[in-house]
Amino acid sequence: xxxxxxxxxxxxxxxxxxxxxxxxxxxxxxxxxxxxxxxxxxxxxxxxxxxxxxxxxxxxxxxxxxxxxxxxxxxxxxxxxxxxxxxxxxxxxxxxxxxxxxxxxxxxxxxxxxxxxxxxxxxxxxxx
Numbered sequence: 001x002x003x004x005x006x007x008x009x010x011x012x013x014x015x016x017x018x019x020x021x022x023x024x025x026x027x028x029x030x031x032x033x034x035x036x037x038x039x040x041x042x043x044x045x046x047x048x049x050x051x052x053x054x055x056x057x058x059x060x061x062x063x064x065x066x067x068x069x070x071x072x073x074x075x076x077x078x079x080x081x082x083x084x085x086x087x088x089x090x091x092x093x094x095x096x097x098x099x100x101x102x103x104x105x106x107x108x109x110x111x112x113x114x115x116x117x118x119x120x121x122x123x124x125x126x127x128x
Contacts, residue, residue: 005119006098095124
């Protein structure tokens, strides 16, 4: 059984920073093909879930949505089975539930449909 637990979300003022963490349990990320891509996605109230950032577990290669490029950084820690999202220069439009997810298709990493396993999410609220 695969579990992801996201932490770090909270209320923050515009221009501030947050670091989200995703802890994987139930399996070792490095041992399974399903963990080829780890990603953060988000969903704002009344909107569809959207891709934020992804990291390829094998080599650390990354992808970002244009809306967060230059402000957010995704990283992974192979030894701790952790994935992080450092978010700087936050904007009110970044307000959403942020989810950690795992999938196999790096080529489709920017599509929410590429992900098979999801966490429960952590709420990020950015006030203006």
